[in-house]
Amino acid sequence: MDFLSVVWNVDPVIFELGPLSVRYYGLLFIAGFPLGYWLFTKFYKREGVDVKLLEPLLYALLIGTIVGARLGHCLFYQPDYYLSRSHWFEIFMPWKGGLASHGGAIGVLLAIWWYCHKYGRKNGFDMMWILDRIAIAVAFAGCFIRLGNLMNSEIYGNPTDLPWGFIFVQRGETVAKHPTQLYEALSYLLLGFTLLAAYRYRLKSLKKGTLFGVFLTVLFGMRFLIEYVKEPQVSFEEGMVLNMGQLLSIPFIVAGLVILIWSLVAKKPAMAVVQQPKKHYHPSPKEKKKK
Numbered sequence: 001m002d003f004l005s006v007v008w009n010v011d012p013v014i015f016e017l018g019p020l021s022v023r024y025y026g027l028l029f030i031a032g033f034p035l036g037y038w039l040f041t042k043f044y045k046r047e048g049v050d051v052k053l054l055e056p057l058l059y060a061l062l063i064g065t066i067v068g069a070r071l072g073h074c075l076f077y078q079p080d081y082y083l084s085r086s087h088w089f090e091i092f093m094p095w096k097g098g099l100a101s102h103g104g105a106i107g108v109l110l111a112i113w114w115y116c117h118k119y120g121r122k123n124g125f126d127m128m129w130i131l132d133r134i135a136i137a138v139a140f141a142g143c144f145i146r147l148g149n150l151m152n153s154e155i156y157g158n159p160t161d162l163p164w165g166f167i168f169v170q171r172g173e174t175v176a177k178h179p180t181q182l183y184e185a186l187s188y189l190l191l192g193f194t195l196l197a198a199y200r201y202r203l204k205s206l207k208k209g210t211l212f213g214v215f216l217t218v219l220f221g222m223r224f225l226i227e228y229v230k231e232p233q234v235s236f237e238e239g240m241v242l243n244m245g246q247l248l249s250i251p252f253i254v255a256g257l258v259i260l261i262w263s264l265v266a267k268k269p270a271m272a273v274v275q276q277p278k279k280h281y282h283p284s285p286k287e288k289k290k291k
Helices: 024-047 051-077 088-092 101-119 127-151 180-202 210-229 244-266 285-290
Strands: 006-008 013-017 020-023 166-168
Touching: 020 024, 024 051, 024 127, 051 088, 051 101, 051 244, 101 127, 101 244, 127 180, 127 210, 180 210, 210 244
Parallel strands: 006 166
Antiparallel strands: 013 020
16 A cells, blocks of 8 residues: 555545435535526626526526436446346436436536527527526535545545555555546546636627637536546546547547637627617606606
8 A cells, every 4th residue: 555645545425314325426416406596696796687587597498407417327337237128227326326417518518508598689689698607606516526536535546656646445446546536536626617707807808609619628628638637437448449428528628619619700709798778768757748
């Protein structure tokens, strides 16, 4: 055992109430939603969008994230297992097998599309306006989720002799491994603060699509690079030149670059354009007498 490494032996369960167990991962996963709600309250108020529209957005994102992430894991990583006759019902058990961030991203996109189709046009925003701002919240939420993975002692990296290597005792490891959860968490945190600073100080000069384009390119670009030191999540990834996480990241990176180019060409302002109600002119009593 390397004395320079970090011995990580944290119980992923905080406490149990009968058959119910409360885990760090679950709390950290959910923590992203109140943070996102608070951020969007600030965004909506700053740009004059009705704050009452936040409630349906929150529900749509919650459902889209959980359903998308679960289906992503089942269909991208273990389709033979979850689509079999004897195990298909386990798709509805997210505590068995886990969630996939790529599937969650797809679920979020579909949820936002529905929300904007229903509420956007009459309230001065479109899908790209939401995506620019959701990028900020998702970057912080992604940091929380990766910290949850750390508490679960899962999706860590290959062996390393670096002093910050972690020995994941809960998984029976005896050698230090790359704490890839922390690598991703830190990169997402820095990305979140960068996007938030751009929104706060450069909103008037920002172009629509810039924040979301940067988010996709950087987040999935970092995910692609970190996968090189990450252990295979499933057996079929062994021997692949690019693993499933990298293959799924490439379309998001390309999409981010395309959106960035579009934002530079289109040069549409990033701020919402809320239609102000027309003021009806009522003549004063003096004006009525003159008539």
